[in-house]
Amino acid sequence: MTRPHAKTRTPFWDNARFAAIVLVVFGHAIQRLTYDSDAAEALYLLVYAFHMPLFALVAGYFSSSAEPSRARMARLFTDLIAPYLIFETLWTITQFLVTGRTNLDPAQPSWTLWFLLALALFRLVLPYLALLRAPVVWALAISVVAGYLPSIDSTFSVSRFLGLLPFFTLGWWLREHDVVARAGLLAARPVWLRVTAGAVLAGVGALALVFVDTWRDVRLGTWFFFVDPYVDLDAPQWWAGGIRLAIIALALILMTAFLLLVPRGETRWTHLGRYTMYVYLLHTFVLYPFRQSGVLRGLEPSWLWIVVVAVASVVIAVALSSRPVRRLTRPLVEPRMPWLFRDRELGTGRASG
Template sequence: MPSTLRECGGAARRVERVTETKPRVRVPFWDNARFACIVLVVMGHAIQRQTADSDNALTLYLFIYAFHMPAFAIVSGFFSKATPPGLRQMRRVVTDILLPYLIMQTIWSLVQWLVEGKNVFNPTEPHWTLWFLLALAIFRIVLPYLALLRWPLVWAVAFSVTIGYFANVDSTFSLSRAIGILPFFVLGWRLRHWGLVDRWRRLGTGAVWGARVAAIGVFAAWLAVVALNVQAFRAFDLRYWFFYDDSYQALGEPTWWAGLLRLGLIALAVLLSAAFFVLVPRRRTFFTTFGQATMYVYLLHSFVLYPIRESGVLRDDHSSAVWLLTMVFASLAISVALSSPWVRKVFRPLIEPKPRWLLAHADDDPPTASRTDPTGSRRR
């Protein structure tokens, strides 16, 4: 057999080995994890303005940002396929990711024009939270190629660490940030292949509670590290390192060891994400159904927070511990409200557009009850 054919055959077998199928039975654990992740996202954005004047706010902010988006990427990766995309999957990148991105980007540009007088529409520079949609599109495109390589997770980590040395790779189309958090997405996909989550769901009660005690210890240790070093972390601008966005030069550390720091932060995020998932309830809870609307919360909460953040009300005296707790509980309330059925009904044309007029052969892809959103949550 010619070498080219052998290589093609080997690649096909490797793709076949990493082929996954999405679960037919809904697993409450993942909906619980999605909702917990989105609450942390909203919370981090809600308290961001308070971090300038409050060490307590900065402590909570750094505690959250060390792992909340990596955990979200892990969940999204778990429900992603590494097989070459078919016509249906390619269309969904357009309808589920790119089209909602363009819609929300346009709305944000209009809002900023009306409120701030910014007369700029630039689809290459995502507004605020919209970067993650573009990152998901990049992940979907890249994953089948990574799956053809040996040690795809190692390659993803190498890309994440190395990209920081290139100052010319920036936030255009969210490229730098997407590559920065790529290891977590790939890790989520590999977790599905390894079956670790299934084994965790079948674990006995005693072992589960032992793991949860250890997870609480991990979180307590990280919280203590942040609280004791918050002034040093403020001076170092550690929070920008958790964005996985800027180059090391832009972060003020254009030295050879900057990549080792990012590698350490990746390891920290994996450890904290593992602790987070261990603490997520495995059974159905009162907030399980809220986890089916994470894209609504993610794309709409910024409009709720925008007037609060930009008004300056969260500065000075309003950065006190009382106001910090107020914003924490407000974040939970916002997440619950935006997960409600009426919000999904009203905003579905924006979040879940169905532009059959836009697509060629759209009738070949009829809507089904099992359709999922970009994070893997089954839509209702």
């Protein structure tokens, strides 16, 4: 009897995941420096313009539009809903210990936990969205229209789920139509293309710095969150949806440039791309004391501290995805609850389908 072949992983996607999670850590770490540094503000805007859309696109690429099986429905709970409830509880306790106040409300995700709920909603709606003609166009229309509706807010991450839906749907569409393989997008990139990609990222970063006061005035960083309706962003005009379209287009350009720079083959950190959920859920507990203490305010020279924060972000990502940390925190990040299901196998994470 022959043993089934293990599913092979493509190094590029693990490289992309790890590089993206470093950007997430860096974006959160540098936020306190933006109050005193235009350079930090520019980098913050550059990162936030595309890093969560990129995560949504990659998540969509590895999602299925098939009719949900029992195992997949169970994993939706064990992989996303249960960790959300666990970490929401931990954050409630942490905030009470630090501030003496708490507001336990699972409908309003704490800090980064919104993405778990958004990802759960993405997976729930994808089989229905895939039934439509031009699903990416529908997702784009839904995202733009949602911004006109003030009743759609951050409750259960609905506003962000709808706002980022085009990226998730596009990721699924690329996999469904085998675009990556057909276009040879995993082949080695010529030097001129990588130079162009770097120039695009540098150019957008330079524009962010040169016009940083303008971007602050128009609250561009808040637009990148895909949370608030247009009217709350001081854009009640009929053409406000065009701004979201422009932001989506910018995100696509930047993530394309970013992905062109990601190594295609195995690297020393490729395997860490499998464990980005650990970094995503745990890094906020590492950063929280620094954000709350104010030690990152008023530091001079600011450019030196930006470098320090960048290096620290890589170190944090590597440390939190390391084997000892994974062993210690696995019950929180990847809970297994066979006691919860009538079929205990569904709660072990080993059920097929």
